[in-house]
Amino acid sequence: MTSAEQTTIAVRSVGLGKRFGRQWALAHCDLQVDAGQAVLLAGANGSGKTTLLRLIAGLYKPTQGQLTIFGNDPNRERMTCRQTLTLVGHDHYLYSQLTALETVQVWARLSGCEHSDDQLLDLLEEVDLRHWRNKRVGGFSAGMKKRLTLLRTRLEEPRLILLDEPFSALDTDGQKLIEDWVQRFKSAGKTLVVASHNLPRAARLCERAVFLKEGQIIWQGKATDMIQQLRLTS
Amino acid sequence: MKILRQTWAVVRKDLLLEWRGRSRILSVLLFGVVTLLLFSFAVGPDSVMLRTAAGGFLVLALLLSSTLSLSESFRVEQELRAIEGLLLLPVDPVALYYGKCLSNTFFLMLLAPVLTPVTLILYSVELDFAGFLTLFGLWTLAAAGLSAPGTLYAAMTSRLQSQDVLLPLLLFPLVIPVLMGSVKSVTLLLTGDPMSQIQSWTLLLASFAIIYWSLCGLLFPHAIEEGS
Amino acid sequence: MSQRMTKIHLFGLVGLLLLLVGSYLGLFVAPPDRYMGDVQRIMYVHLPSAWNGMLCYLFAFGFAIASIWQHKPKWDALTVGAIEVGAVLNALLLIQGSIWARPTWGVWWDWDVRLTTSLIMFLLFAGVLALRSFVEDPNQRATWTAIATIVAFIDVPLVYFCVRWWRSLHQVQSTPDTVSSAMVMPLRLNSIAIFLLVIWMVAQRARLEMIRHQKEQVDEPARMATVGGLENV
Numbered sequence: 033m034t035s036a037e038q039t040t041i042a043v044r045s046v047g048l049g050k051r052f053g054r055q056w057a058l059a060h061c062d063l064q065v066d067a068g069q070a071v072l073l074a075g076a077n078g079s080g081k082t083t084l085l086r087l088i089a090g091l092y093k094p095t096q097g098q099l100t101i102f103g104n105d106p107n108r109e110r111m112t113c114r115q116t117l118t119l120v121g122h123d124h125y126l127y128s129q130l131t132a133l134e135t136v137q138v139w140a141r142l143s144g145c146e147h148s149d150d151q152l153l154d155l156l157e158e159v160d161l162r163h164w165r166n167k168r169v170g171g172f173s174a175g176m177k178k179r180l181t182l183l184r185t186r187l188e189e190p191r192l193i194l195l196d197e198p199f200s201a202l203d204t205d206g207q208k209l210i211e212d213w214v215q216r217f218k219s220a221g222k223t224l225v226v227a228s229h230n231l232p233r234a235a236r237l238c239e240r241a242v243f244l245k246e247g248q249i250i251w252q253g254k255a256t257d258m259i260q261q262l263r264l265t266s
Numbered sequence: 267m268k269i270l271r272q273t274w275a276v277v278r279k280d281l282l283l284e285w286r287g288r289s290r291i292l293s294v295l296l297f298g299v300v301t302l303l304l305f306s307f308a309v310g311p312d313s314v315m316l317r318t319a320a321g322g323f324l325v326l327a328l329l330l331s332s333t334l335s336l337s338e339s340f341r342v343e344q345e346l347r348a349i350e351g352l353l354l355l356p357v358d359p360v361a362l363y364y365g366k367c368l369s370n371t372f373f374l375m376l377l378a379p380v381l382t383p384v385t386l387i388l389y390s391v392e393l394d395f396a397g398f399l400t401l402f403g404l405w406t407l408a409a410a411g412l413s414a415p416g417t418l419y420a421a422m423t424s425r426l427q428s429q430d431v432l433l434p435l436l437l438f439p440l441v442i443p444v445l446m447g448s449v450k451s452v453t454l455l456l457t458g459d460p461m462s463q464i465q466s467w468t469l470l471l472a473s474f475a476i477i478y479w480s481l482c483g484l485l486f487p488h489a490i491e492e493g494s
Numbered sequence: 495m496s497q498r499m500t501k502i503h504l505f506g507l508v509g510l511l512l513l514l515v516g517s518y519l520g521l522f523v524a525p526p527d528r529y530m531g532d533v534q535r536i537m538y539v540h541l542p543s544a545w546n547g548m549l550c551y552l553f554a555f556g557f558a559i560a561s562i563w564q565h566k567p568k569w570d571a572l573t574v575g576a577i578e579v580g581a582v583l584n585a586l587l588l589i590q591g592s593i594w595a596r597p598t599w600g601v602w603w604d605w606d607v608r609l610t611t612s613l614i615m616f617l618l619f620a621g622v623l624a625l626r627s628f629v630e631d632p633n634q635r636a637t638w639t640a641i642a643t644i645v646a647f648i649d650v651p652l653v654y655f656c657v658r659w660w661r662s663l664h665q666v667q668s669t670p671d672t673v674s675s676a677m678v679m680p681l682r683l684n685s686i687a688i689f690l691l692v693i694w695m696v697a698q699r700a701r702l703e704m705i706r707h708q709k710e711q712v713d714e715p716a717r718m719a720t721v722g723g724l725e726n727v
Binding site: 440 | 634641644649
């Protein structure tokens with residue numbers, strides 16, 4: 033891969049597959065996501081969306097096929113790849129005994145950010161959690177935990193953002209907040225891969241869409257076409 | 267250096283978490299006191315025997331308490347999958363390992379100042395301040411030796427069922443050199459060391475700690491990542 | 495049966511024959527020990543068990559390093575084969591040691607340096623096998639087995655020195671290791687015999703593990719056809 037391609041192709045997989053025990057969670061996955069694009073992963077539960085996202089994040093080792101993130105292999109160059117991406121998924125990666133502010137302080141320190149406490153408080157404000165800054169995370173609702181985890185995308189400054197069911201467990205206001213954040217990522221030129229069941233909302237954010245069934249991609253095309261063909265209304 | 271900074275950040279996080287869950291430390295300390303009591307009942311009220319065995323019992327109580335402390339250090343990481351979040355930040359697994367090792371060593375060190383006076387009282391053993399400091403130093407070395415493989419195995423077994431059985435099963439035979447080294451040196455300290463053997467045993471403790479801090483640091487990334 | 499497997503069975507056959515010859519010589523031809531009499535004859539299996547057991551663990555260590563380096567199932571299969579055969583020899587060693595100790599010293603166990611180290615080694619590697627039985631994912635099982643094997647093996651010299659110092663303050667009674675020339679032949683034969691049997695057993699066990707691994711493999715499903723439209727999905 034040339035260095036020019038390294039910067040223009042965010043995710044490329046060829047024949048990517050992952051098996052757990054006797055079950056193939058993902059197979060024959062050929063996907064290319066260009067830098068700056070936003071792609072929606074759609075499909076029923078168990079169709080392989082989460083597996084694909086976790087493979088991209090380097091949390092799983094592929095059973096089959098090749099995968100590159102901005103030209104790097106996420107299993108061989110783990111740290112390099114992980115520095116360029118953020119995954120906001122089903123797991124919140126929180127410590128129930130820490131407060132919201134302490135949590136972002138820990139994340140900031142560990143990712144090498146120089147944010148001051150005031151800057152961190154401003155970040156909490158952006159996800160509407162400033163009021164809860166000194167409350168232990170263990171007492172948060174699922175939606176609050178999700179909003180807090182979303183802050184990782186601002187601390188890590190990634191080029192690629194992976195979102196797994198970003199709208200679940202959130203009320204309408206919360207979902208609107210996520211949408212606004214995602215629009216800001218896009219304006220900043222970041223690449224997005226979003227797995228979601230909330231197709232109308234997610235499709236508004238993404239140009240392309242990919243449909244998975246039983247671990248394989250069976251359709252790729254424009255997000256608006258997907259909405260039309262599935263006869264969904266916003 | 268980035269790794270040092272991350273290591274220190276991991277230590278700080280663990281210290282804060284442990285402070286929040288400090289009722290747990292108190293329970294582990296109480297557990298240590300209970301074991302000391304049980305050992306003395308096993309021997310009986312023969313004060314001569316108790317005095318001779320005091321060093322051994324103290325070290326055993328510390329060892330048994332250590333598995334509780336070690337397994338907790340990773341239970342808190344698995345609860346909401348926080349450890350995966352750390353790896354994704356990304357935190358270098360080596361920094362994660364040494365950070366956890368340092369904080370585990372510290373927590374094990376906390377046991378000695380409490381259990382030592384209890385031992386001295388229950389088993390009628392005399393020890394001056396210099397002796398107390400020496401004992402604390404020995405225990406620090408032993409704690410370091412226990413933490414190195416303990417952190418590695420706690421990380422692995424925390425993801426399995428029967429963690430409570432597997433961790434001691436793997437750890438106890440492995441740390442026999444630490445156990446023996448600590449028991450011998452503490453016993454010599456408490457009962458007298460006419461042939462100046464404490465140095466040799468201290469050397470053994472230090473060697474074990476150095477070897478395992480290096481080896482386990484190399485192996486930890488493979489244990490914690492899939493397909494590493 | 496493949497060519498390679500037939501050759502492996504030769505190891506087992508020759509090993510068994512040599513063991514029969516060596517044991518016959520040791521039991522009936524070699525002279526009894528001057529001090530211990532016929533009890534000493536257990537050395538003809540005890541020492542070869544000890545050496546070969548240690549060798550097995552050394553092989554396991556090497557295979558474990560290869561397993562972490564290369565992540566190939568064959569290295570994991572060889573690691574577990576070497577550990578299991580080593581553990582069996584280790585257990586036999588402990589039993590033989592007790593059988594020898596009883597008529598010699600009147601006790602079943604006396605904290606002899608080498609026996610004590612062997613007991614700890616047995617527990618170390620039995621722990622590795624226990625860990626293995628709890629891990630379902632084959633890749634993780636292979637990696638963790640390798641890690642635990644390496645950690646356990648590095649401990650062995652530390653344990654040995656430790657126990658030796660610990661014992662040196664007490665009366666030294668150890669299993670005899672000086673051998674007169676008349677006894678060398680059966681000892682050598684049995685050592686080689688058990689070594690050949692070890693190779694045979696480790697190969698068999700590794701083969702079993704590879705069969706198990708292959709049974710766990712499932713081929714990738716057929717590629718599904720892409721659809722033109724999602725109306726009927």
